[in-house]
Amino acid sequence: MGAPTLVRAVAGLRSALSVHPGKTTPALQPSAAPPGWDLTPVEDWSAIERLLTGEHPPVGLVRVTAENVEACQRFLAGGAGVEWLALCDPPDGHNQDAVEALLASAFYDFHTLPADPERLAVSLGHAAGMAQLRRHTRSRQAELTADTGGILGDSPGIQALRRDLAKVARCPATVLIHGESGSGKELAAQAIHHASPRRDGPFVAVNCGAIPANLVQTELFGHERGAFTGAQQRRCGHLERAQGGTILLDEVGELTLEHQVNLLRVLEDRAVTRVGGTERIPVDVRVIAATHVDLAAAVESGHFREDLYYRLNVLHIELPPLRERGNDIERLAHVFLERFRSAYLSPVRGFTSQALGALRRHSWPGNVRELINRIQRAVAMGQRALLSPGDLGLEARLGTVRQAETLDDARARAERAAILGALARCERNVSRAARELDISRVTLYRIMHRLGLRP
Ligand SMILES: Nc1ncnc2c1ncn2[C@@H]1O[C@H](COP(=O)(O)OP(=O)(O)OP(=O)(O)O)[C@@H](O)[C@H]1O
Numbered sequence: 001m002g003a004p005t006l007v008r009a010v011a012g013l014r015s016a017l018s019v020h021p022g023k024t025t026p027a028l029q030p031s032a033a034p035p036g037w038d039l040t041p042v043e044d045w046s047a048i049e050r051l052l053t054g055e056h057p058p059v060g061l062v063r064v065t066a067e068n069v070e071a072c073q074r075f076l077a078g079g080a081g082v083e084w085l086a087l088c089d090p091p092d093g094h095n096q097d098a099v100e101a102l103l104a105s106a107f108y109d110f111h112t113l114p115a116d117p118e119r120l121a122v123s124l125g126h127a128a129g130m131a132q133l134r135r136h137t138r139s140r141q142a143e144l145t146a147d148t149g150g151i152l153g154d155s156p157g158i159q160a161l162r163r164d165l166a167k168v169a170r171c172p173a174t175v176l177i178h179g180e181s182g183s184g185k186e187l188a189a190q191a192i193h194h195a196s197p198r199r200d201g202p203f204v205a206v207n208c209g210a211i212p213a214n215l216v217q218t219e220l221f222g223h224e225r226g227a228f229t230g231a232q233q234r235r236c237g238h239l240e241r242a243q244g245g246t247i248l249l250d251e252v253g254e255l256t257l258e259h260q261v262n263l264l265r266v267l268e269d270r271a272v273t274r275v276g277g278t279e280r281i282p283v284d285v286r287v288i289a290a291t292h293v294d295l296a297a298a299v300e301s302g303h304f305r306e307d308l309y310y311r312l313n314v315l316h317i318e319l320p321p322l323r324e325r326g327n328d329i330e331r332l333a334h335v336f337l338e339r340f341r342s343a344y345l346s347p348v349r350g351f352t353s354q355a356l357g358a359l360r361r362h363s364w365p366g367n368v369r370e371l372i373n374r375i376q377r378a379v380a381m382g383q384r385a386l387l388s389p390g391d392l393g394l395e396a397r398l399g400t401v402r403q404a405e406t407l408d409d410a411r412a413r414a415e416r417a418a419i420l421g422a423l424a425r426c427e428r429n430v431s432r433a434a435r436e437l438d439i440s441r442v443t444l445y446r447i448m449h450r451l452g453l454r455p
Pocket of ligand 1: 150151152153179180181182183184185186187188250292368369372
């Protein structure tokens with residue numbers, strides 16, 4: 001791309017950037033500045049980059065032509081934190097589809113040249129207001145995530161969770177985190193680790209449910225060279241890798257009774273013995289276990305050892321499901337929309353009131369992960385400024401009038417019901433559920449990922 005031309009406002013008047021990526025047309029001259037805006041041309045890339053990394057005006061004008069569409073795309077991808085207005089020639093059919101696609105995806109507004117200075121000034125004012133609002137929201141979100149280990153939300157359930165996590169972080173005892181799939185168990189475990197005296201040590205997360213039963217032993221405890229065919233090297237297990245830090249044993253309820261005995265022994269001895277070895281290796285690791293199943297009920301039914309349950313459940317953290325977090329649903333939805341919108345240069349700016357209603361009514365079986373997936377998909381595919389319930393794959397339920405369900409929505413609903421039913425019948429054993437559904441385990445994982453479900 002050639003050097004862009006940047007036109008910058010001077011003191012006393014409101015400031016705007018004006019960029020001409022590719023330099024295919026002359027820069028907008030100061031004499032063309034709209035009322036209230038004073039423009040000064042700057043004509044090299046490094047000046048623009050310096051400006052965009054430091055303090056800079058919140059709005060900018062971009063001269064878009066049929067020839068510089070690609071240059072504009074590259075430039076705009078780097079210009080975060082600015083609301084852009086496009087200045088275009090009257091359409092002449094040349095590269096028009098690409099120009100229109102760019103206008104729709106990356107600009108707050110556009111003006112056809114010669115632009116009406118009064119209208120341009122109003123448009124710059126609106127865009128500047130919107131940019132300030134977004135900057136404010138972004139810095140509030142940054143503060144919020146920095147204080148809370150990335151856990152967003154203000155609902156009473158989340159406030160109580162933050163208080164509990166802070167207390168638990170100070171104490172070295174084992175923690176059991178219980179919550180539905182996608183409700184933030186791993187995030188909570190990370191928050192405990194980062195607020196604990198072990199924060200400079202490693203944080204190792206292990207999904208016990210995803211390790212094939214014959215590998216659990218070597219994955220957790222490691223193995224010596226020659227322990228079994230193919231063991232050409234000595235290998236440390238996850239517990240040793242977490243030395244000095246924290247290990248999260250996610251889906252601990254998926255361990256077989258035999259592996260539960262071994263884990264209990266490690267917790268009591270505070271040492272591991274690698275598979276094929278005899279040496280006792282002391283491990284200084286804080287253990288956090290997480291589960292979406294009711295482990296007390298699993299103890300009752302004989303699927304989980306009572307002694308291990310008490311050993312893990314010294315401190316207990318309960319994660320509230322998203323559907324019980326009231327206004328958090330909307331708050332989180334806006335945060336994720338903003339995140340994906342800037343990453344994808346999407347024209348999406350917010351939600352229709354029907355979409356917000358649908359978000360509040362949905363039962364969120366996949367919790368925050370499902371919310372993130374729905375919003376990511378909607379922002380990536382969305383063509384309009386406001387997302388509708390259909391864009392989010394949710395039903396609108398407008399009063400008594402039911403919106404027609406799309407085939408995709410109906411298919412997703414049926415798939416979700418079939419998978420959740422099979423998983424419940426198979427005690428969340430994915431291989432058995434896949435057999436029952438007559439699909440491969442990999443296909444089941446892929447569909448679950450798409451629907452925001454976790455094993
Ligand atoms: N309160 C929250 N604020 C921001 N992001 C969240 C919050 N809760 C969860 N998330 C995000 O949702 C996604 C799922 O969270 P996480 O993996 O911690 O859930 P989980 O309960 O461990 O899921 P699983 O049971 O499937 O292992 C992650 O991307 C996480 O960052």
